[in-house]
Amino acid sequence: MRARRQDRIVTTPERTGDGPGAGTPLLTLALRVERDIFLIRQRGREVAAAVGLEYQDQVRVATALSEMGRELLTGNGADVTFAVTEAPTQRLTVEMISLAPIPAGGPNGSRTPAVSRLVDEFVVEPGEAGTRVWLSRRLPAGVPPLTAQRLAELRAELGALVAAAPLDELAAQNQQLLAALDEVRRQRDDLARVNGELQETNNGVMALYNELSGELEETNRGVVALYAELDDKTAQLHAASEAKSRFLANVSHELRAPVTAVIGLSRLLADSASDPLTDEQCRQVDLIRASATDLLNLVNDLLNLAKAEAGRLEPAWVTVDLRAVFGQLRGTLRALPRRPEVDLVVEDPADPPSLRSDEVLLTQVLRNLLTNGLKFTERGEVRLRAHRPAGGDRVELTVSDTGIGIPAELHERVFEEFYQVPGPNQARVTGTGLGLPYARRLAEVLGGSLGVASTPGKGSTFTLALPLAPPEAT
Numbered sequence: 001m002r003a004r005r006q007d008r009i010v011t012t013p014e015r016t017g018d019g020p021g022a023g024t025p026l027l028t029l030a031l032r033v034e035r036d037i038f039l040i041r042q043r044g045r046e047v048a049a050a051v052g053l054e055y056q057d058q059v060r061v062a063t064a065l066s067e068m069g070r071e072l073l074t075g076n077g078a079d080v081t082f083a084v085t086e087a088p089t090q091r092l093t094v095e096m097i098s099l100a101p102i103p104a105g106g107p108n109g110s111r112t113p114a115v116s117r118l119v120d121e122f123v124v125e126p127g128e129a130g131t132r133v134w135l136s137r138r139l140p141a142g143v144p145p146l147t148a149q150r151l152a153e154l155r156a157e158l159g160a161l162v163a164a165a166p167l168d169e170l171a172a173q174n175q176q177l178l179a180a181l182d183e184v185r186r187q188r189d190d191l192a193r194v195n196g197e198l199q200e201t202n203n204g205v206m207a208l209y210n211e212l213s214g215e216l217e218e219t220n221r222g223v224v225a226l227y228a229e230l231d232d233k234t235a236q237l238h239a240a241s242e243a244k245s246r247f248l249a250n251v252s253h254e255l256r257a258p259v260t261a262v263i264g265l266s267r268l269l270a271d272s273a274s275d276p277l278t279d280e281q282c283r284q285v286d287l288i289r290a291s292a293t294d295l296l297n298l299v300n301d302l303l304n305l306a307k308a309e310a311g312r313l314e315p316a317w318v319t320v321d322l323r324a325v326f327g328q329l330r331g332t333l334r335a336l337p338r339r340p341e342v343d344l345v346v347e348d349p350a351d352p353p354s355l356r357s358d359e360v361l362l363t364q365v366l367r368n369l370l371t372n373g374l375k376f377t378e379r380g381e382v383r384l385r386a387h388r389p390a391g392g393d394r395v396e397l398t399v400s401d402t403g404i405g406i407p408a409e410l411h412e413r414v415f416e417e418f419y420q421v422p423g424p425n426q427a428r429v430t431g432t433g434l435g436l437p438y439a440r441r442l443a444e445v446l447g448g449s450l451g452v453a454s455t456p457g458k459g460s461t462f463t464l465a466l467p468l469a470p471p472e473a474t
């Protein structure tokens with residue numbers, strides 16, 4: 001008698017197809033004594049091979065049968081039926097029904113989980129008359145359909161098989177074991193090879209890493225050395241620049257007294273109170289005085305620049321009245337000889353901001369720029385104005401002219417010491433090439449900057465941008 005439905009124990013996770021008991025029987029065997037286990041194992045493998053299961057699956061089915069055979073022998077043996085189910089799921093199924101019930105869990109119930117892993121479906125149904133074990137294994141996809149003719153052939157094939165001696169099956173079992181051992185060894189060798197490769201790759205990566213960190217360290221050392229060298233060079237440059245400034249300051253200082261004396265003496269010679277000179281002598285004395293005046297200008301400019309470069313200019317920060325500064329410039333520059341075609345326009349600062357700066361230095365910069373403007377403008381105007389960019393904490397003082405202008409590529413060069421733009425216009429005016437470098441230095445001392453925008457033939461605009469308060473105080 002079959003077990004009641006609620007008594008079924010389903011030990012496979014998924015049950016497919018039409019369930020236990022279905023299919024076309026192929027072979028029936030009796031399991032009664034220990035020896036029969038071998039027979040069932042052997043037959044199981046042969047049937048599995050005959051229906052098209054692959055070698056590994058044949059061994060699985062045979063192993064499952066021999067394991068369950070041992071279990072069922074504890075219930076006085078069993079009847080074993082091999083069957084196949086047809087499309088859509090072609091399976092080999094085996095039904096084993098014990099002659100007497102086996103206690104739940106069985107004496108060797110621990111075999112059950114292992115067996116369930118060997119097959120696709122595995123069902124154990126305890127019953128009052130006997131325990132029913134049912135298992136199945138799906139045939140591979142490529143196996144042709146098991147038609148009635150094919151089934152008849154299979155039955156004939158299996159019927160012709162002679163029961164092999166238990167020793168033969170043992171030998172076959174040994175073969176399978178050896179094959180399995182080989183497989184394990186092969187896998188172990190593969191693993192060792194992969195490990196070896198991994199180790200080699202690791203070594204390579206480590207070597208690369210070491211090489212890279214070595215290179216990095218070397219580069220770092222190089223950079224550090226370079227910086228040290230740079231520091232040295234900077235210190236040397238600084239020292240050289242200081243020496244130059246000191247030299248200039250000393251020489252100019254020493255020159256100033258004799259040059260002033262020459263000017264004074266030439267003025268005395270030309271004085272009407274002195275003995276009268278011939279016209280030629282007068283002309284020569286004038287030449288001496290003009291040359292000495294040029295020389296004095298140069299010496300004064302050099303001295304100023306040297307002082308500024310040596311950092312010896314300490315601005316006296318006061319609140320500057322821009323209106324007063326502009327007024328004073330207007331007055332002093334108007335006295336200069338200049339072309340009648342050129343207007344000097346000093347705009348009155350409309351709403352002068354409160355500016356803290358050094359009035360003397362600021363006036364020097366503006367006078368320098370205005371003098372240049374007048375020197376290099378043949379007609380039109382030279383204009384000074386103050387402007388405060390919206391929202392800024394700076395004031396911009398611009399000196400613009402309608403003069404000869406400066407080519408764009410020389411805008412920075414005119415701030416270099418002794419540089420004068422070459423050309424015929426230059427030849428007509430005198431100068432030292434020290435005015436703009438000095439003016440820019442002063443602008444920096446005042447915490448600001450001096451720049452130029454200019455177009456040849458149209459004019460130039462020099463902009464002195466100053467902070468409203470000294471840099472330290474902002």
Ligand code: ADP
Nearest residue numbers: 372373376405414420421431432433434435436
């Ligand atoms: P200097 O005027 O004594 O030659 P600066 O340093 O003041 O020396 O000026 C350098 C040169 O820049 C001048 O020689 C001149 O070529 C050019 N330069 C200066 N200001 C102007 C200007 N407003 N317009 C055209 N060129 C100028």
